[in-house]
Amino acid sequence: MSGFRHTLIGRLARDPLAVMAIVIIAALVVMAVFADLIAPYDYTAMHMTDRFAPPSAEFWLGTDNLGRDTFSRLLQGGRIALTVGLTAVVISGLIGLVLGMIAGFGPRWLDNALLFFFDTLRAYPTIILALALAALMPRGLTTVIVVVVITSFAEYGRVVRTQTLSLKHSEFILAERAMGASFGRIVFHHILPNVLGPFFILAAMNLPVVITIEAGMSFLGVGVPPGTPSWGSTLKDGFDHIRQTPWLILSGGLPLILVTLGFTFLGEALRDQLDPRLRSGR
Amino acid sequence: MIQYTLQRVALALGIVFVAISALYGVMIALPGDPTSVLLGPRATPEMRALFREQMGLDDPLVVQILNFWGRVLSGDLGTDFFRNRSVATAVMNALPHTVALVFGAIFWSATLGILLGAFSADRRNSLLDRVTGVISVAFIAAPSFVVALYSLLLFAVTLRWFPSIGAGEPGDLLSRIQHLVLPSLAIGLAWVGYVARIVRASMLEAMGESYIRTARAFGLPRRRVVYNYALRVAILPAVQVLGVGIGGMLSSAVFAEIVFSRPGIGTLIYTSVSDRNYPVVMGAMLVAIGFFVTCALIADLINAALDPRHRKTQ
Amino acid sequence: MMDTQTDTLAVRDLSVSFDTRAGALQALRKVSIKVPAGEIVGVVGESGCGKSTLIGALLSLLSENARVVGGEVLLDGEDVLRATPRRLQAMRGREMSVVFQDPMTSLNPVLSVGRQMRDIQYRERISDAEKSRRAAAMLGRVGLPDPEAKLHAYPHELSGGMRQRVAIAMAALMEPKLLIADEPTTALDATLEVQIIELLKEIQREIGCAILFISHHLGVIAELCDRMVVMYAGEAVEEGPVEEVFQRPAHPYTAKLIECDPGRLHERVEALPAIPGSLPDLTDPPAGCIFRDRCHMATEICAREAPPRVAVTPGRWSACHHAKAVSA
Numbered sequence: 001m002s003g004f005r006h007t008l009i010g011r012l013a014r015d016p017l018a019v020m021a022i023v024i025i026a027a028l029v030v031m032a033v034f035a036d037l038i039a040p041y042d043y044t045a046m047h048m049t050d051r052f053a054p055p056s057a058e059f060w061l062g063t064d065n066l067g068r069d070t071f072s073r074l075l076q077g078g079r080i081a082l083t084v085g086l087t088a089v090v091i092s093g094l095i096g097l098v099l100g101m102i103a104g105f106g107p108r109w110l111d112n113a114l115l116f117f118f119d120t121l122r123a124y125p126t127i128i129l130a131l132a133l134a135a136l137m138p139r140g141l142t143t144v145i146v147v148v149v150i151t152s153f154a155e156y157g158r159v160v161r162t163q164t165l166s167l168k169h170s171e172f173i174l175a176e177r178a179m180g181a182s183f184g185r186i187v188f189h190h191i192l193p194n195v196l197g198p199f200f201i202l203a204a205m206n207l208p209v210v211i212t213i214e215a216g217m218s219f220l221g222v223g224v225p226p227g228t229p230s231w232g233s234t235l236k237d238g239f240d241h242i243r244q245t246p247w248l249i250l251s252g253g254l255p256l257i258l259v260t261l262g263f264t265f266l267g268e269a270l271r272d273q274l275d276p277r278l279r280s281g282r
Numbered sequence: 283m284i285q286y287t288l289q290r291v292a293l294a295l296g297i298v299f300v301a302i303s304a305l306y307g308v309m310i311a312l313p314g315d316p317t318s319v320l321l322g323p324r325a326t327p328e329m330r331a332l333f334r335e336q337m338g339l340d341d342p343l344v345v346q347i348l349n350f351w352g353r354v355l356s357g358d359l360g361t362d363f364f365r366n367r368s369v370a371t372a373v374m375n376a377l378p379h380t381v382a383l384v385f386g387a388i389f390w391s392a393t394l395g396i397l398l399g400a401f402s403a404d405r406r407n408s409l410l411d412r413v414t415g416v417i418s419v420a421f422i423a424a425p426s427f428v429v430a431l432y433s434l435l436l437f438a439v440t441l442r443w444f445p446s447i448g449a450g451e452p453g454d455l456l457s458r459i460q461h462l463v464l465p466s467l468a469i470g471l472a473w474v475g476y477v478a479r480i481v482r483a484s485m486l487e488a489m490g491e492s493y494i495r496t497a498r499a500f501g502l503p504r505r506r507v508v509y510n511y512a513l514r515v516a517i518l519p520a521v522q523v524l525g526v527g528i529g530g531m532l533s534s535a536v537f538a539e540i541v542f543s544r545p546g547i548g549t550l551i552y553t554s555v556s557d558r559n560y561p562v563v564m565g566a567m568l569v570a571i572g573f574f575v576t577c578a579l580i581a582d583l584i585n586a587a588l589d590p591r592h593r594k595t596q
Numbered sequence: 597m598m599d600t601q602t603d604t605l606a607v608r609d610l611s612v613s614f615d616t617r618a619g620a621l622q623a624l625r626k627v628s629i630k631v632p633a634g635e636i637v638g639v640v641g642e643s644g645c646g647k648s649t650l651i652g653a654l655l656s657l658l659s660e661n662a663r664v665v666g667g668e669v670l671l672d673g674e675d676v677l678r679a680t681p682r683r684l685q686a687m688r689g690r691e692m693s694v695v696f697q698d699p700m701t702s703l704n705p706v707l708s709v710g711r712q713m714r715d716i717q718y719r720e721r722i723s724d725a726e727k728s729r730r731a732a733a734m735l736g737r738v739g740l741p742d743p744e745a746k747l748h749a750y751p752h753e754l755s756g757g758m759r760q761r762v763a764i765a766m767a768a769l770m771e772p773k774l775l776i777a778d779e780p781t782t783a784l785d786a787t788l789e790v791q792i793i794e795l796l797k798e799i800q801r802e803i804g805c806a807i808l809f810i811s812h813h814l815g816v817i818a819e820l821c822d823r824m825v826v827m828y829a830g831e832a833v834e835e836g837p838v839e840e841v842f843q844r845p846a847h848p849y850t851a852k853l854i855e856c857d858p859g860r861l862h863e864r865v866e867a868l869p870a871i872p873g874s875l876p877d878l879t880d881p882p883a884g885c886i887f888r889d890r891c892h893m894a895t896e897i898c899a900r901e902a903p904p905r906v907a908v909t910p911g912r913w914s915a916c917h918h919a920k921a922v923s924a
Contacts, residue, residue, distance in 0.1 A: 123301045126529075129305075130553055132551070219427060249435050
């Protein structure tokens with residue numbers, strides 16, 4: 001396994017897009033983790049004489065309507081984004097993994113039932129469902145995560161099911177079965193390692209989507225509690241005061257674009273490396 | 283083909299039925315008094331009583347859900363107690379705006395996406411191809427509500443090329459279209475990237491096919507083979523992706539409508555959620571999901587119709 | 597130079613290489629083939645011998661990583677390899693056309709037969725109705741019942757035999773000087789194979805074209821062709837009239853092919869009879885004779901010198917140091 005990882009990382013290091021992606025992601029993670037150390041100001045401190053300040057040596061990305069330092073708030077927002085993103089991806093990934101393998105291995109009727117279940121979940125337009133559910137649940141990160149999990153695990157389920165199904169009938173699995181390998185051995189030694197490739201590609205692609213949903217919900221006022229410096233809240237403040245300052249919108253959108261760019265490139269680089277058949281040719 | 287169509291329609295109906303029933307069930311079964319959960323603190327006791335009676339809240343859950351569908355099938359989506367109108371009216375007033383927005387977005391993504399994709403497949407590995415590749419990813423990477431905000435800021439507030447608020451004067455087509463340009467582009471931009479990439483990839487695949495070589499061997503000009511033969515096959519997956527993409531576009535439409543202060547399903551749901559006006563939320567959800575599933579179904583059927591291989595195998 | 601006037605196709609010393617990671621793969625090395633006007637010439641060889649590369653080079657439709665290293669391809673005396681793209685386009689379909697191996701994949705699945713047959717007449721200044729009429733007439737000539745209705749059919753709605761008839765009709769439509777047939781019967785069963793062979797003979801008689809018929813099926817070659825060329829690992833190793841080559845092969849490879857199963861000459865086979873050994877590495881072809889490693893007659897000279905073309909009888913040669921001994 002360590003040999004495999006070594007070569008994978010080695011191969012990624014030779015792909016300029018992958019390197020760029022990893023640099024972006026690493027920078028964002030470092031900034032989110034060490035937000036308190038890097039931030040020039042307390043993200044709640046109001047500088048009432050410097051409201052709507054443009055970027056300057058004093059306030060790198062300007063200030064908002066309450067005179068709070070935008071850069072410090074975006075750093076804090078990175079924490080929220082990563083927390084929500086990672087938690088939601090792990091939970092929906094695990095649910096999808098289990099349900100997908102059940103669908104792939106189970107009897108035909110169960111497979112069909114689960115497929116129908118996945119299709120039904122995908123029929124909900126994400127943000128509209130988020131609005132509908134958020135109104136019924138208390139406002140907060142937990143609600144955001146629940147909504148995101150509901151709307152994204154079906155995708156994992158489908159991918160894992162397809163992969164499992166194609167492996168189930170492959171010759172080496174049939175040979176293992178014929179030799180009397182236990183169900184557990186087949187699942188953990190053969191199916192799981194082969195499912196993980198596409199699974200991680202999907203996870204890398206899905207993470208920025210999740211982060212965007214969180215920002216979107218916070219923008220709409222159904223995400224994080226008021227006062228929490230999510231990227232979406234910063235954008236919302238910018239939208240409310242678009243005629244006073246363009247800087248809140250400009251700097252609030254940037255980290256979202258960077259996150260998406262970084263993880264999309266990473267996902268593509270992973271796909272190129274793990275699954276050459278899907279190579280896009282770029 | 284007929285059997286295939288019937289199968290797809292049945293599946294689509296099943297999905298809408300289960301999706302809406304589940305949502306309705308969750309809504310009713312939530313802990314607490316449904317009338318206060320669903321109507322919020324502003325509701326008067328009379329409104330609560332009327333609501334309780336209309337919805338048959340004392341019946342078992344399954345009966346309530348079936349009754350709900352009975353009402354829906356007779357065209358009754360419930361009552362907007364706060365504004366004293368039927369939910370169906372509210373939704374039907376909003377729907378055309380959202381449909382126009384989504385189809386505007388599809389227009390952008392189909393035209394720009396297919397053009398970019400076809401050009402870059404035709405000139406593979408050229409500068410144009412590489413630039414298109416990067417632009418496509420950048421488009422995909424830009425979240426639609428950030429694009430909406432940025433384009434509002436740049437084109438409407440700073441440059442003032444396009445109006446920033448509303449859906450335009452009723453009856454004035456030009457004004458309507460002017461108001462549609464920015465929001466539909468904001469929604470469609472990401473899909474321009476997707477479509478360009480899919481068209482490029484499937485065109486390159488098609489150009490490796492044997493029948494393309496046949497056409498070239500019979501002296502058909504390269505241009506004609508690329509744009510007439512390969513593109514025709516390559517558009518099929520793009521249609522499918524756009525059909526499924528309408529779900530995502532509906533989500534983006536919520537932001538576009540709010541950012542550009544347009545009327546529509548998104549705005550309706552958003553204000554109803556803020557007002558705790560749940561009957562309207564429910565009705566609008568039903569219509570939004572129905573619209574999405576219908577579009578995905580139509581895309582599927584168009585695909586089957588355009589691809590003669592489908593007719594026999596299905 | 598006299599013979600180029602009567603040869604519809606003359607391939608001279610054609611060499612084609614593919615750029616691969618392992619280096620230049622020399623897929624064709626100094627291949628020469630002549631197809632006299634009005635004759636049917638067969639090319640036989642196992643997979644990997646360079647048959648597909650040959651067709652690609654004839655039509656100038658090689659893949660991007662292929663390079664023509666040397667030689668010329670003359671179609672009625674005109675060099676195809678040095679033709680302008682415009683001229684090339686004019687030649688394809690009108691002066692030379694091709695029937696590919698698998699009509700299921702070589703016909704466009706999303707266009708009707710009629711549309712495809714009209715499209716290849718795009719240069720003709722005639723109405724669409726006239727193009728359709730010509731297409732239907734040709735479909736009738738290749739023996740398809742109810743040709744007008746067939747114009748509206750899609751390839752998947754036709755049977756395998758019908759599809760190949762459509763492909764032949766397309767190839768014959770513009771009455772080309774040269775028709776290239778790339779294993780046109782491989783995807784068909786034995787009865788259909790006979791019918792398609794008869795059809796090709798008939799078409800050849802009617803429009804008077806020359807046919808280059810590529811196959812790995814010795815029986816079909818024997819039945820259809822006037823002359824034959826045997827290819828091995830990117831080289832032409834023997835050429836001559838079909839009966840003479842079959843009766844007295846002058847190259848050990850040809851001899852092996854025929855002697856491996858003379859009885860099954862008229863039977864259908866999926867591949868050529870197996871000969872011990874494998875093809876040499878074409879990125880680094882060995883010095884001397886290319887067939888040496890698999891040859892039971894190889895001597896010391898075969899390792900040293902590439903064999904010259906030895907004339908066996910008039911119009912017949914073999915690239916073997918021991919050609920006389922083999923054919924004796």
